[in-house]
Amino acid sequence: MRFPWFGPTREEIEEVVRHLVAHYGHSASDAALRTSEAYRRLGASKNENLYRLAARRCRITAKRAEELALWRRPAGAIHE
Numbered sequence: 001m002r003f004p005w006f007g008p009t010r011e012e013i014e015e016v017v018r019h020l021v022a023h024y025g026h027s028a029s030d031a032a033l034r035t036s037e038a039y040r041r042l043g044a045s046k047n048e049n050l051y052r053l054a055a056r057r058c059r060i061t062a063k064r065a066e067e068l069a070l071w072r073r074p075a076g077a078i079h080e
Helices: 010-042 045-072
Strands: none
């Protein structure tokens, strides 16, 4: 059983992240932060927290993808 004051579940966050990345690509984190701010202004704290956590997850995922891309790059490759 999940208590509502503990915040959104991991599955809810991942679902929002997948949706944001599908629609906004690399700017998914910014879109999540804008949405979080809009929910804050509306007084919807549950949704605000969900999108704030989704923005954090987007940033972590993007950083890991970037690190993986750098790790896979051949030693003599020219940086773009």
